[in-house]
Amino acid sequence: MARIVDVAALAGVSTATVSRVLNGKAVRADLEKAVRKAIDELGYTPNRTARSLRRQHSEVIALVLPDIENPFFTSLARGVEDIAQEAGLSVVLCNTDEDPDKQERYLRIADDENMAGVIVAPAGPSALLRHLTERERAVVVVDRAVPDDVDQVTFDNLELGRRATRALAERGFRRIACVTGPESTPTAVARAQGWREELAEAGLPAPEDLLVHVNFRVDGGEDAMTRLLELATPPDAVLATNNLVGVGALRVLSATDQVDLGLGIIGDLPFVTSPVDNVSLLQLRPREMGLSAARMLVQRIRGEAGPARQIVQPTQPVRLGAPRESGPAR
Amino acid sequence: MARIVDVAALAGVSTATVSRVLNGKAVRADLEKAVRKAIDELGYTPNRTARSLRRQHSEVIALVLPDIENPFFTSLARGVEDIAQEAGLSVVLCNTDEDPDKQERYLRIADDENMAGVIVAPAGPSALLRHLTERERAVVVVDRAVPDDVDQVTFDNLELGRRATRALAERGFRRIACVTGPESTPTAVARAQGWREELAEAGLPAPEDLLVHVNFRVDGGEDAMTRLLELATPPDAVLATNNLVGVGALRVLSATDQVDLGLGIIGDLPFVTSPVDNVSLLQLRPREMGLSAARMLVQRIRGEAGPARQIVQPTQPVRLGAPRESGPAR
DNA sequence: TTGTAGGCGTTATCAG
């Protein structure tokens, strides 16, 4: 592997000059030309490890996610990657599996490797996260708000719950249930609170047996839906507050063909196969969230950012049935 | 950030001794104890960049995939990650978007960063890939075979096509169509060839208008399915040769409720919502493929591997309807 | 077994 000294020797200059050419600093035109020629001839590319060691930070950012198999996060990752690529950064994807310990481990690695920055959707509180922000490392928190003074891109989850509920109420449903995530998950709680408040405002009942907490996954949605349908007085509509729970609900629905039951889903459904013409969809477009977060991070890395910013990511209006373009990936 | 010299000073030993403790080499017991205590007190962790520079390879492996939003690949990634974690390696996920140029760029980066190894599902032929294997870097190719002499984990795609077709024939279907990927995609062609051969063997017709090449995505499946249903003599069953095409086919089917039409799908359907009781599923379990590939890579990195091995990843037998446990992630 | 010291490849400082 060619090194910078080889290039310097071939071009008849010092390594310092080669380095300057590499980094776009002022160099006499003829020397620059000679250096570029040498680089070409040797097929030289800078050793990024050495560069990182010297510069005290690498050209890699970590994207720390709780579940890499959830399309919400892969889509978000896709957005991050697109911006990172533009900025000449590579992305390391880390899967915490909703495990705070794993999360700490990955954040530690990001620190040890002197990564340029970190984007994290936190699985619980993190001492290391605070530590990183205090040490002025570039950090952006996504999707799940934390109390720390750090750049964040999140949804207004209360508002999401309200809007999705309102859409169902406006369609004439009167007994609207809510399936949401565990009480330990703030986004789940906030969306359910939005459901509660919107129903109160519309003068509709919100009995607690219509609020079901399950895990935020497909089987959670299935369980909840089954339970709701078995109720003595079942709901006439159901709000699923995330994508996977929505998938679970749809499965039960399409297996039992309950055509009359209204359904609302907060989240995107890339691989759904049953018709959703009758489903009120509040699409979150996680890719956009990834774009926002990555842009913030790049600014922070470049030192162009001031005090911590907390952005509320806008979403699509609720609509009936998925528009074609949001279906397949790409 | 504490450095190795700080630990050495605090423990009253040389940096060499600290390094030895860190790397599990023989050190006098009392010194080792002192060193560990100092490490604890300072919260020291080795700087991985410096270590990489010195050792000439890092503890990171690159996973180069053509489409990070396809559940097949995220699941595969999940498997890779699990093994990597055990082996103390981090995984960098790189999305090539089926673009050979992007792929070359990422492979180049993996090389420049002295990564410990690379797992790649190739999007077309790659000069760099050959270059890497020739330079004895740890490389494993997954999912899509290449002619090079390199570790590989792939499916027997011809056999997959045959088995899935046979399952449909055994269910009594007589006019079985095949929807597969572009003719430029070897796996798509091989699976279609399996379809052709199996039909021939069963004495069933395989007219070319029942073989449809589309893109290997959801919209491809939708288009193909629509086209097939409009045929003067439509098929009585359809084989979809990958997961996304299968999703597209299911969408059309559940929108038109063609209950009589047989369907076979090669691939896993984690987020499907319509019932699949009548679908012959040949599950590939990509996570297992990721596990195999990562194990091979780890062996190669450790120098425990000899000549290049080419593994055929086993799959599940064809079955009717998805077993419960393969539905939701996890 | 332990310590000393050189070097991995790059960039930044400081003279010239």
Place this chain on the structure above:
DNA sequence: CTGATAACGCCTACAA
């Protein structure tokens, strides 16, 4: 604007 040189933090001969 250019060149020599000293770091960046770690590991590993080599010598003791």
